[in-house]
Amino acid sequence: MPNKSISQLIFTADREDLLDRFYVVRSSTDYQLPGSALPPKLNIASRSITTAQVLDLNSTPLEIVSNAPTGWVHIPVRGVVEFDGGSADYAANTELSIGSTTALGQLLVGSIADRTDPNALTVVSGASGTPSVSGDSLSVYVNTGNPTTGDSDILVTVWYYTLEL
Amino acid sequence: MDAIRITDLPALSSYDLRDKINLQRQEAGIWNDYHTELGTYLGEYYTWVYDWDMSTALGDLITCPVGKYLVVLGAHYTYSPGAIFTSNLVQLLLSSSSGNWSYTGEFPHVGSGRGGLLFPAFGSGPSSNIYGDLDEDLIVSSGGTGSGSPDQGTCRIQIQYVEFTPL
Numbered sequence: 001m002p003n004k005s006i007s008q009l010i011f012t013a014d015r016e017d018l019l020d021r022f023y024v025v026r027s028s029t030d031y032q033l034p035g036s037a038l039p040p041k042l043n044i045a046s047r048s049i050t051t052a053q054v055l056d057l058n059s060t061p062l063e064i065v066s067n068a069p070t071g072w073v074h075i076p077v078r079g080v081v082e083f084d085g086g087s088a089d090y091a092a093n094t095e096l097s098i099g100s101t102t103a104l105g106q107l108l109v110g111s112i113a114d115r116t117d118p119n120a121l122t123v124v125s126g127a128s129g130t131p132s133v134s135g136d137s138l139s140v141y142v143n144t145g146n147p148t149t150g151d152s153d154i155l156v157t158v159w160y161y162t163l164e165l
Numbered sequence: 166m167d168a169i170r171i172t173d174l175p176a177l178s179s180y181d182l183r184d185k186i187n188l189q190r191q192e193a194g195i196w197n198d199y200h201t202e203l204g205t206y207l208g209e210y211y212t213w214v215y216d217w218d219m220s221t222a223l224g225d226l227i228t229c230p231v232g233k234y235l236v237v238l239g240a241h242y243t244y245s246p247g248a249i250f251t252s253n254l255v256q257l258l259l260s261s262s263s264g265n266w267s268y269t270g271e272f273p274h275v276g277s278g279r280g281g282l283l284f285p286a287f288g289s290g291p292s293s294n295i296y297g298d299l300d301e302d303l304i305v306s307s308g309g310t311g312s313g314s315p316d317q318g319t320c321r322i323q324i325q326y327v328e329f330t331p332l
Binding site for chain 1: 171183200272284321
């Protein structure tokens with residue numbers, strides 16, 4: 001970095017965990033530190049889903065995060081579902097879920113049974129966790145079966161890591 | 166740093182809270198030079214990273230300083246397959262040395278990559294025993310189910326935690 005200040009360097013918005021190197025000083029000695037040593041970057045994605053789509057969301061999951069690059073994986077961490085009006089809560093099958101598209105398992109789950117407030121999508125634990133698949137997209141779906149009634153459009157937001165293997 | 170590139174420097178695998186970095190901040194239209202410390206800039210928590218070669222047993226620990234507790238904020242992993250895989254489930258275990266508290270993660274040892282979070286196994290909801298004891302290290306280990314054992318591939322585990330000094 002001879003004779004250049006930081007503000008003169010090319011800006012990048014990308015993060016390459018295994019290929020990036022940061023300059024750090026420890027005890028007056030210069031070192032390089034890989035991007036993978038830093039906490040993961042948190043990304044965000046949202047998708048509006050109509051009532052008709054919600055009522056078919058078990059039969060037809062909808063993509064919310066497009067495919068990770070080859071050798072990378074999306075890991076959803078938290079989410080929220082918001083409701084836009086309507087007059088009837090969704091009924092019967094109401095576990096809104098986020099999963100890895102090619103192997104749908106509940107990575108995040110939240111309820112759409114009460115439309116009065118936004119509901120959290122939280123991680124699903126358990127001994128047999130269903131991890132995300134490398135190179136896969138993330139999809140929104142309703143667990144078990146389609147909701148039987150309900151008439152509110154929803155907005156689903158998910159926060160997720162995208163990590164290199 | 167004249168004529169020396171970052172990649173010429175000796176490599177670190179993890180950062181220390183007091184490691185220094187430089188930055189420039191625009192103030193009143195002028196770029197001013199500063200340095201800061203990673204712990205000051207990111208927050209006073211640690212990021213532990215371990216690249217597990219799955220041909221060897223996973224057995225490492227995060228050492229707890231005397232007089233402190235270790236509190237995990239979050240943990241995740243990525244799995245990259247090798248040429249041979251067993252289809253067995255691989256368990257990642259993060260527990261206090263007394264075993265009274267733990268995080269777990271699990272993935273199938275298959276031919277495509279995986280990634281996921283490690284979850285608290287105990288202590289969901291109010292608990293009197295949600296963390297390890299005073300001075301207790303955190304042990305990182307692996308287990309599996311089914312016959313055979315995974316012996317190829319790599320798994321990178323990253324854990325964010327704080328050192329907590331009790332009253």
